[in-house]
Amino acid sequence: MIVSNIHLGIGLPLSFHMIPSAFFDSFIAMVKPPFTYLRTSNGPIEEMRNNIVRAALRDNCSHLIMMDTDQVYHQDTIPRLLSYRLPVVGCLVYRRYPPFDPIMLKGTLGKYQTIAEWEPGGLVEVDATGTGCIMFDMNVFRKMPAPWFRSRRHEGAPVGEDIGFCSDLREAGYRIFVDTAIPAGHLSQMQITEGTWRLYGKLREATTKAHEVEHDVVKTILA
Secondary structure, eight states: OOOSSOOEEEEEEEOSSSOOHHHHHHHHHSOOOSEEEEEEESSOHHHHHHHHHHHHHHTTOSEEEEEOSSEEOOTTHHHHHHHTOOSEEEEEEBOSSTTOOBSEEESOTTOOEEOOOOOTTSEEEESEEOSSEEEEETHHHHHSOSOOSOOEEETTEEEOHHHHHHHHHHHTTOOEEEEEEEEEEEESSSEEOHHHHHHHHHHHHHHHHHHHHHHHHHHHHHO
16 A cells, blocks of 8 residues: 655666666566656766755655665565655665675674564664665755765775765664565575575585584694
8 A cells, every 4th residue: 555645756776787677577566656767877876876866856755765776676665665654764685795694784884783683574673774775755865964875984994875874864863774574686696585695604604614623623633
């Protein structure tokens, strides 16, 4: 069910030269209210995101969902995220490269830890998450100074534009939530889901134990 009195902007930062057909298939199937289509291409990802926000402000959108095009979406993503009436709420997305972990983080810049356990199907409050699929109340951007997304470093290390913006959101007093009931499959050479992350963890654990056994055998032989 779509929440009434919503002027939704759907923002797609086209950061890849080619868009997977799996994204289009899921996008077409999604339940959507009337919306303004906002897309950007070329240039740094932080500027693409900023340009989407500026366009949404010019169009007087009440809400903006940013959706990266390397993902597959649940058809109920938009109505579910809108139904919470939260300033910031996103979908559960897993990293598309090892260790394939859920992008739900607790802590502060430079000291984030992955949230590895949660109640399935519920909202999880996080300190940072990715912006691959995230719904914003546009008042967030009206109250915070531009540019919202920017390239930055923390103690010499680069910080992603999405994680950096989450840090700014928290400093501004906003709470950030992730809905674990509607994960978005991250496209790599395959969809990255919870199963990928947990399988990778088990394989890494098994490899570590095998190395420990091998080390102990060598020590025994040399003793």
